[in-house]
Amino acid sequence: MSEIASSQEWKALEESAAELEGVSVRSLFDEDPARFGRYSIEAAGLFLDFSKNKITDDVLARLLALSKKADVEGARKRMFAGEPVNVTEARAVLHPALRDFAARTYHVGGEDVSRLVRAERDALAAFCASVHSGECRGYSGKPLDTIVNIGIGGSDLGPQMVVEALRPYWIDGRHAYFVSNIDGQHLADTLEKLDPERTLFIIASKTFTTDETLTNAMSAKSWFLANGGSEAAIAKHFVALSTNERAVTAFGIDPRNMFRFWDWVGGRYSLWSSIGLSIALQTGFDHFERLLRGAHAMDEHFRAAPLRENMPVMLALTGVWNRNFLGAAAHAILPYDQHLHRLPAYLQQADMESNGKRTGVDGAPVGAATGPVIFGEPGTNGQHAFYQLLHQGTDLISADFIAPAVSQSEMAPHHEKLLANFLAQTEALMRGRTEKEASDELAREGRPEAEISRLAPHKVFPGDRPSNSILMEKLTPETLGALIALYEHKIFCQGVIWGINSFDQWGVELGKALAKSILPELASLGEEKPPATAHDASTNGLINRINAARSGAAGKHSAGRK
Numbered sequence: 001m002s003e004i005a006s007s008q009e010w011k012a013l014e015e016s017a018a019e020l021e022g023v024s025v026r027s028l029f030d031e032d033p034a035r036f037g038r039y040s041i042e043a044a045g046l047f048l049d050f051s052k053n054k055i056t057d058d059v060l061a062r063l064l065a066l067s068k069k070a071d072v073e074g075a076r077k078r079m080f081a082g083e084p085v086n087v088t089e090a091r092a093v094l095h096p097a098l099r100d101f102a103a104r105t106y107h108v109g110g111e112d113v114s115r116l117v118r119a120e121r122d123a124l125a126a127f128c129a130s131v132h133s134g135e136c137r138g139y140s141g142k143p144l145d146t147i148v149n150i151g152i153g154g155s156d157l158g159p160q161m162v163v164e165a166l167r168p169y170w171i172d173g174r175h176a177y178f179v180s181n182i183d184g185q186h187l188a189d190t191l192e193k194l195d196p197e198r199t200l201f202i203i204a205s206k207t208f209t210t211d212e213t214l215t216n217a218m219s220a221k222s223w224f225l226a227n228g229g230s231e232a233a234i235a236k237h238f239v240a241l242s243t244n245e246r247a248v249t250a251f252g253i254d255p256r257n258m259f260r261f262w263d264w265v266g267g268r269y270s271l272w273s274s275i276g277l278s279i280a281l282q283t284g285f286d287h288f289e290r291l292l293r294g295a296h297a298m299d300e301h302f303r304a305a306p307l308r309e310n311m312p313v314m315l316a317l318t319g320v321w322n323r324n325f326l327g328a329a330a331h332a333i334l335p336y337d338q339h340l341h342r343l344p345a346y347l348q349q350a351d352m353e354s355n356g357k358r359t360g361v362d363g364a365p366v367g368a369a370t371g372p373v374i375f376g377e378p379g380t381n382g383q384h385a386f387y388q389l390l391h392q393g394t395d396l397i398s399a400d401f402i403a404p405a406v407s408q409s410e411m412a413p414h415h416e417k418l419l420a421n422f423l424a425q426t427e428a429l430m431r432g433r434t435e436k437e438a439s440d441e442l443a444r445e446g447r448p449e450a451e452i453s454r455l456a457p458h459k460v461f462p463g464d465r466p467s468n469s470i471l472m473e474k475l476t477p478e479t480l481g482a483l484i485a486l487y488e489h490k491i492f493c494q495g496v497i498w499g500i501n502s503f504d505q506w507g508v509e510l511g512k513a514l515a516k517s518i519l520p521e522l523a524s525l526g527e528e529k530p531p532a533t534a535h536d537a538s539t540n541g542l543i544n545r546i547n548a549a550r551s552g553a554a555g556k557h558s559a560g561r562k
């Protein structure tokens with residue numbers, strides 16, 4: 001077991017959880033309405049209310065002691081100093097350097113990387129300006145008004161989420177598409193909508209070795225060549241975002257059409273780098289810069305604020321409390337803003353790929369629960385889907401509610417109704433409803449006694465379902481940047497407390513390797529394959545069934561789309 005899970009600080013929190021059994025958050029509010037003021041923090045345009053968690057001053061003091069024990073402050077310092085905190089890959093973790101507009105310099109292995117960051121940002125800005133002004137055009141002279149970002153994971157989820165979130169900031173007449181899945185239908189459905197003469201393909205891959213991205217990029221190139229483009233025109237229609245110049249060149253993209261970033265930018269922390277090109281092209285470089293500035297404001301807060309007043313730290317600590325001491329197995333991300341509809345998917349990667357780990361940095365088992373399952377949907381859609389389980393299910397699920405006070409596109413009475421729902425849900429999750437309240441309500445409705453006793457148990461809500469509320473005045477590039485940075489730092493702090501490396505992702509390797517070995521065993525349409533025997537009975541059986549369907553399918557299904 002890791003040191004932290006056997007520490008005195010950990011044990012003290014276990015005792016707190018036991019002491020609070022039977023104490024409801026509703027009673028904590030009744031006793032102390034001032035807890036809202038005490039358990040909320042404002043920073044970088046965001047307001048965090050964490051008072052609806054089952055916490056007390058004593059619990060917070062013990063959580064802070066735990067963070068001291070784990071040396072969150074030291075780890076924070078080491079990260080910003082460019083030390084190789086990604087220990088298994090021996091890399092620095094310096095995505096904050098990408099959004100630092102202060103005069104500060106950042107060093108990695110003695111090299112000043114701030115200069116590189118500025119130069120690449122300038123190159124990105126110049127490219128955006130030339131596309132927007134029409135100086136940079138397609139091969140036939142038409143403007144490049146459509147972009148297709150081909151990438152996956154961090155090279156897709158971040159930029160796509162931001163582009164969606166900043167929809168009101170889109171430049172008129174511009175179109176943006178994102179293709180990630182190796183399922184050819186994703187690309188085919190997108191290509192159908194494109195005019196090759198107006199399309200810029202952005203091949204986004206940190207490593208430039210990711211099979212999904214390279215396969216999609218290859219097929220996009222073939223489509224371009226088959227639809228009027230020429231080899232000579234590729235330079236005008238394909239750019240690469242990567243750290244791997246050699247692989248970009250081998251793929252056939254001129255390094256002059258490449259925007260770089262560095263191995264100290266993790267894939268899921270890369271939207272601030274040249275990976276953000278789709279954001280800058282779709283919304284304008286000025287808005288991209290505002291996004292970076294918003295994130296920088298959160299970085300400044302995270303660097304300087306004492307732990308108790310530090311928004312990412314307190315979000316992390318309440319998360320650890322719910323996960324490790326109250327037993328929450330999953331955490332819901334619930335944005336009450338339709339434009340944030342990709343935020344849960346984005347945070348799924350950010351959190352689960354970072355903290356879904358069982359081995360500590362020391363190589364020993366962590367011995368405690370680490371990252372929870374992250375899921376979510378925008379409100380109010382989620383309310384009509386999975387909130388039933390949040391309110392009355394047998395598992396404790398914690399949740400973050402995220403809402404702007406003013407909508408990007410106010411349309412009375414929609415936003416007031418949306419906000420009323422957000423507030424009501426957090427209140428209902430916290431307060432719950434006792435059996436007596438349920439019976440009284442049924443009695444007020446004039447229901448007969450027998451029906452009251454039959455229905456009342458079903459109408460009981462246990463309450464004490466923890467939630468945070470994150471408010472902003474409006475969803476802008478700045479508040480969005482701050483929100484993303486808030487989660488990045490929260491995830492970092494939790495990883496430090498659990499003693500894991502939040503910046504590697506060994507868990508994605510095994511499946512990738514097995515897929516490579518299975519690929520040659522799968523039949524092309526119409527092809528006969530010998531029975532698979534190299535795997536377990538289930539995998540062999542599935543391969544054989546698939547091959548039987550594919551070998552007999554040649555006549556029935558063409559390789560085309562119908």
Ligand code: F6P
Pocket residue numbers: 152153154155204205206207208209210213267268353505508
């Ligand atoms: O899923 C594994 C992963 O390495 C992610 O961490 C990363 O965001 C994604 O693949 C894409 O990687 P790349 O940008 O190198 O293509």
